[in-house]
Amino acid sequence: xxxxxxxxxxxxxxxxxxxxxxxxxxxxxxxxxxxxxxxxxxxxxxxxxxxxxxxxxxxxxxxxxxxxxxxxxxxxxxxxxxxxxxxxxxxxxxxxxxxxxxxxxxxxxxxx
Numbered sequence: 761x762x763x764x765x766x767x768x769x770x771x772x773x774x775x776x777x778x779x780x781x782x783x784x785x786x787x788x789x790x791x792x793x794x795x796x797x798x799x800x801x802x803x804x805x806x807x808x809x810x811x812x813x814x815x816x817x818x819x820x821x822x823x824x825x826x827x828x829x830x831x832x833x834x835x836x837x838x839x840x841x842x843x844x845x846x847x848x849x850x851x852x853x854x855x856x857x858x859x860x861x862x863x864x865x866x867x868x869x870x871x872x
Contacts, residue, residue, distance in 0.1 A: 761786050761870045763828055763851060766807065769865045770830060772853040775837050776845040784827050784851065789870075791863050795820040809862050811835060818844040818852070827851060832859040 764782040767774065774781075788803030793812045798820045806826040810817050813835035821829045822844070828851035831837055837854055845852035855862055 763807070765869050766830075766866055767853055769869045770853070770855040770857060770862055772830065772855045774851075774853050775831075776842050776850070776852040778846075778849050778851065781828075781851045786827065786870075789863065789866055790824075790826075791859055793859075799823060807866070809859055809866070811859050813837060813841070815840045815844055817841070818848065818850060821850055822848040828853065830855055830862060832857060832862050 763784040763786055766786060785805050786807045787805035789807045790798060790801045791809040792798050793810055795816050801824050807828050808821045808826045809830045809832060811832045813831055817829060818841050831854045834856045
């Protein structure tokens with residue numbers, strides 16, 4: 761599934777988007793606020809969904825090679841998070857939906 765379809769399903773606010781982000785493929789979704797769990801994840805074409813609105817979420821996403829991070833619950837995204845996303849080429853978006861509903865919406869898109 762491409763990231764653009766997921767962003768539309770989440771009605772996401774695109775905070776940082778590198779060139780060509782619309783065609784990035786997502787093959788796995790990991791939802792967690794525990795970055796120690798994220799660091800144990802194993803997947804290709806990974807999307808991280810979290811309510812953790814800190815730079816550590818972006819750092820963890822970079823370590824596991826995630827293509828994108830979704831910040832759920834309309835949490836504030838800091839300038840430091842945006843800078844890290846830019847530095848690492850990670851798509852950063854924000855949605856008003858809670859993490860659970862975000863996952864349901866992503867699942868529906870990935871099934872179709």
